[in-house]
Amino acid sequence: xxxxxxxxxxxxxxxxxxxxxxxxxxxxxxxxxxxxxxxxxxxxxxxxxxxxxxxxxxxxxxxxxxxxxxxxxxxxxxxxxxxxxxxxxxxxxxxxxxxxxxxxxxxxxxxxxxxxxxxxxxxxxxxxxxxxxxxxxxxxxxxxxxxxxxxxxxxxxxxxxxxxxxxxxxxxxxxxxxxxxxxxxxxxxxxxxxxxxxxxxxxxxxxxxxxxxxxxxxxxxxxxxxxxxxxxxxxxxxxxxxxxxxxxxxxxxxxxxxxxx
Amino acid sequence: xxxxxxxxxxxxxxxxxxxxxxxxxxxxxxxxxxxxxxxxxxxxxxxxxxxxxxxxxxxxxxxxxxxxxxxxxxxxxxxxxxxxxxxxxxxxxxxxxxxxxxxxxxxxxxxxxxxxxxxxxxxxxxxxxxxxxxxxxxxxxxxxxxxxxxxxxxxxxxxxxxxxxxxxxxxxxxxxxxxxxxxxxxxxxxxxxxxxxxxxxxxxxxxxxxxxxxxxxxxxxxxxxxxxxxxxxxxxxxxxxxxxxxxxxxxxxxxxxxxxxxxxxxxxxxxxxxxxxxxxxxxxxxxxxxxxxxxxxxxxxxxxxxxxxxxxxxxxxxxxxxxxxxxxxxxxxxxxxxxxxxxxxxxxxxxxxxxxxxxxxxxxxxx
Numbered sequence: 191x192x193x194x195x196x197x198x199x200x201x202x203x204x205x206x207x208x209x210x211x212x213x214x215x216x217x218x219x220x221x222x223x224x225x226x227x228x229x230x231x232x233x234x235x236x237x238x239x240x241x242x243x244x245x246x247x248x249x250x251x252x253x254x255x256x257x258x259x260x261x262x263x264x265x266x267x268x269x270x271x272x273x274x275x276x277x278x279x280x281x282x283x284x285x286x287x288x289x290x291x292x293x294x295x296x297x298x299x300x301x302x303x304x305x306x307x308x309x310x311x312x313x314x315x316x317x318x319x320x321x322x323x324x325x326x327x328x329x330x331x332x333x334x335x336x337x338x339x340x341x342x343x344x345x346x347x348x349x350x351x352x353x354x355x356x357x358x359x360x361x362x363x364x365x366x367x368x369x370x371x372x373x374x375x376x377x378x379x380x381x382x383x384x385x386x387x388x389x390x391x392x393x394x395x396x397x398x399x400x401x402x403x404x405x406x407x408x409x410x411x412x413x414x415x416x417x418x419x420x421x422x423x424x425x426x427x428x429x430x431x432x433x434x435x436x437x438x439x440x441x442x443x444x445x446x447x448x449x450x451x
Numbered sequence: 452x453x454x455x456x457x458x459x460x461x462x463x464x465x466x467x468x469x470x471x472x473x474x475x476x477x478x479x480x481x482x483x484x485x486x487x488x489x490x491x492x493x494x495x496x497x498x499x500x501x502x503x504x505x506x507x508x509x510x511x512x513x514x515x516x517x518x519x520x521x522x523x524x525x526x527x528x529x530x531x532x533x534x535x536x537x538x539x540x541x542x543x544x545x546x547x548x549x550x551x552x553x554x555x556x557x558x559x560x561x562x563x564x565x566x567x568x569x570x571x572x573x574x575x576x577x578x579x580x581x582x583x584x585x586x587x588x589x590x591x592x593x594x595x596x597x598x599x600x601x602x603x604x605x606x607x608x609x610x611x612x613x614x615x616x617x618x619x620x621x622x623x624x625x626x627x628x629x630x631x632x633x634x635x636x637x638x639x640x641x642x643x644x645x646x647x648x649x650x651x652x653x654x655x656x657x658x659x660x661x662x663x664x665x666x667x668x669x670x671x672x673x674x675x676x677x678x679x680x681x682x683x684x685x686x687x688x689x690x691x692x693x694x695x696x697x698x699x700x701x702x703x704x705x706x707x708x709x710x711x712x713x714x715x716x717x718x719x720x721x722x723x724x725x726x727x728x729x730x731x732x733x734x735x736x737x738x739x740x741x742x743x744x745x746x747x748x749x750x751x752x753x754x755x756x757x758x759x760x761x762x763x764x765x766x767x768x769x770x771x772x773x774x775x776x777x778x779x780x781x782x783x784x785x786x787x788x789x790x791x792x793x794x795x796x797x798x799x800x801x802x803x804x805x806x807x808x809x810x811x812x813x814x815x816x817x818x
Binding site: 246247248249269270271273274275279280282285286288289290291296299300303304336337353357 | 763764765766768769770771772773774775776777779780783784786787788789790791792793794
């Protein structure tokens with residue numbers, strides 16, 4: 191057995207989650223070994239964003255059963271900021287705007303909290319910031335703007351990826367980071383994801399509707415979610431199959447009670 | 452009628468009047484005996500310099516003032532009382548026409564006597580560009596600050612008042628006349644004094660006046676901070692905005708009352724008022740009441756609104772996912788809320804200087 195199989199970066203075990211008395215996740219299992227990128231695909235309302243929020247510890251959701259392990263340790267009792275400091279990062283589908291909070295100031299405090307004060311000081315941090323912004327085609331003037339305030343859809347997504355690059359998470363969860371981006375934007379964002387995971391022992395979980403971003407990231411495994419369950423998993427070819435045939439055929443098989451491998 | 456006679460001829464102001472609805476005059480009066488004008492009143496210490504310590508050229512602090520143009524028509528309790536009590540402590544800040552130093556000028560008012568009062572008259576020269584911060588400090592029991600004046604034709608003025616009094620009561624009365632094509636940003640930052648009553652009035656009596664009133668108010672413990680803002684559009688093509696942010700913690704209370712008056716003949720007036728309150732504890736209280744009196748039909752728009760609520764849970768979650776503890780995140784969100792108005796008050800130099808002052812106060816108040 192490979193070491194990464196014993197202690198994967200992320201191990202979701204029979205996770206059941208509800209909100210306001212309605213069960214959304216009905217027992218899902220996902221295991222991401224270190225150095226791998228997985229993707230969850232599925233239609234709106236299938237439970238993808240709930241999965242992301244529960245991994246990050248959103249207080250609105252109630253975990254009714256199962257567990258979420260980060261490198262073998264349960265994180266369910268941890269506050270979101272503790273999860274962040276433990277190495278979990280969530281790129282939001284709809285990031286919050288915070289008028290009055292300057293991007294530069296926010297990034298410095300965030301990096302200081304997650305990676306320690308020394309990482310957020312001096313010329314090393316400035317160089318790292320400059321380099322990451324350059325890769326994402328973000329101008330220096332971005333730093334004096336307010337967090338997500340008046341950002342276009344593409345700017346919001348790039349800013350999420352910038353934060354991911356600076357925080358250097360062990361596990362990056364990206365919730366529809368590709369939506370609303372043009373093809374150049376998708377390529378840029380994909381490069382950012384590859385930067386953080388490929389060639390490292392980190393891991394990533396990409397949540398998406400579309401296969402476009404997966405052409406640039408090439409996930410190791412794809413999970414398809416329908417009705418709060420993972421109904422099938424497979425290699426990168428599964429994304430192409432879904433792109434060509436949609437979800438109807440899968441839904442029909444689920445309705446007929448067919449079991450998937 | 453002289454101010455003393457005028458004040459003594461007035462009865463106790465009616466609490467039905469917008470200005471006195473929340474904090475009655477007898478609570479604000481220095482002795483509580485509203486039928487008297489105290490005699491033991493000391494002038495505060497004053498100093499005028501730039502943020503970098505230089506003495507500015509083209510701006511002077513001169514003792515005395517020319518006759519004060521009357522406040523716009525409404526309750527005259529505060530104006531007559533303040534004119535009477537500051538009769539021997541009146542100064543003029545005179546700004547040369549065309550003044551444009553690219554530096555922020557600071558007037559520091561230090562009030563340590565039990566009862567202190569001063570009248571500052573601003574005379575901003577035509578076509579000048581004047582950035583002016585008045586910082587109020589000290590440990591007095593009561594400070595009266597009367598600010599009158601006018602901004603010259605075509606001038607640009609950023610006029611910010613910062614209340615950093617250690618305790619006691621601040622009564623602030625402003626009456627500012629905005630001349631033709633003159634642009635004014637009027638900022639208020641308040642995180643000091645146990646009680647504040649402000650009666651701020653602005654009048655645009657000439658066409659082309661442009662006024663942006665901004666507030667960053669931080670209250671904690673058992674502070675009561677009551678600001679009344681009147682904006683008078685008395686000429687065509689005048690523009691005003693009011694954006695007032697109050698963050699209230701502890702058992703404190705903030706009040707914001709707005710009065711927007713657009714008189715007949717003010718065609719093309721464009722005015723809006725917005726009060727936003729951030730409630731930081733269950734026992735904190737914030738009241739905001741904007742009012743409109745519009746007697747001109749042909750306006751671009753006149754509107755008002757108010758919103759109150761606790762710190763946004765989704766914003767807290769977002770900052771938490773970036774490694775910021777709940778306390779850090781809350782503190783940052785309060786600072787951001789106040790900064791979103793503060794950052795519009797003037798230059799980057801002034802903004803950085805003000806943020807430093809406010810950050811110290813946020814820490815000191817434990818928010």
